[in-house]
Amino acid sequence: MTIKAVVFDIGNVLIEWQPERYYDAVIGKDRRTRMFNEVDLHGMNDLVDTGHDFRQTIYDWAEKYPQWRDEIRMWHDHWLDLAKPAIPHSVRLLRALRAKGIPVFALTNFGIGTWQIATPVYDFLNEFDRPYVSGQMGVIKPSPRIYQMVEEDSGIAPGALLFTDDRAENIAAARARGWQGHVFDGPQGWADCLVAHGLLTQAEAA
Structure with missing residues (x-):
């Protein structure tokens, strides 16, 4: 898909x-x-x-x-x-996707108060098309409910969502709902995944 x-x-x-x-x-x-x-x-x-x-x-x-x-x-x-520092290559990938018009969401276990602290400091956190923040949603990963809430709010079928997370259990929970997933073990592996899916070219993913 x-x-x-x-x-x-x-x-x-x-x-x-x-x-x-x-x-x-x-x-x-x-x-x-x-x-x-x-x-x-x-x-x-x-x-x-x-x-x-x-x-x-x-x-x-x-x-x-x-x-x-x-x-x-x-x-x-x-x-x-x-909570520092930023991971520059990952930030570049986020921005490269958005530059191509590909919607980019956040799905994060993050508090309401900590989100208020982080967003003025890390400007890229304000660039998501849809930020799904657990503290605002009242549920954390890997609860199936949080993935369901993303599906319902975005209107996107599970199989059309590609998710990366550094915790294997969070990816497993997403895949159980039909999402496509990548266990993040570094920005280069994530870049390669985005290229493999045809979302970015090698140059765009650098």
Whole structure:
């Protein structure tokens, strides 16, 4: 089936998302490892991505673990240091698709508050034809419902959607609904996928 829209995840596809790397640099790898073993920080972040208030969620979580209070609050207070840098080749691919008139969507696990922080800093986040942001939708990947919501809102048949995400389970959930998918392991592989689908030329995908 002809691709009618290309769908990008954001974290580790367009922007590096490596909280562990940030904490390694700030508090050291040993302390970071202990903290992540004791505190479900990614579960905390899932609440934000589902639509819970960014600051309140992080600060409430910090109060559960007073021994890590200051470090947990960093997730909120220094969030942009966790979500950086942009991945330039991926950004070029997004813009190359749009330059050819191919609709480009985002489908991302992202909080309402974090989206408000990120969009002024990363201009390309404002360039999607349709941004599907989990915090605004009230559901996160890989729930089948989030893919269904994209289909219903866009009016595009599942087989005409090509989706890239760095998490295999998110791609598997999309494929289960009939989407075409690519597990992102670097921008060059994604570029090659877009060329293989006839969406971009080699030169356009460089």
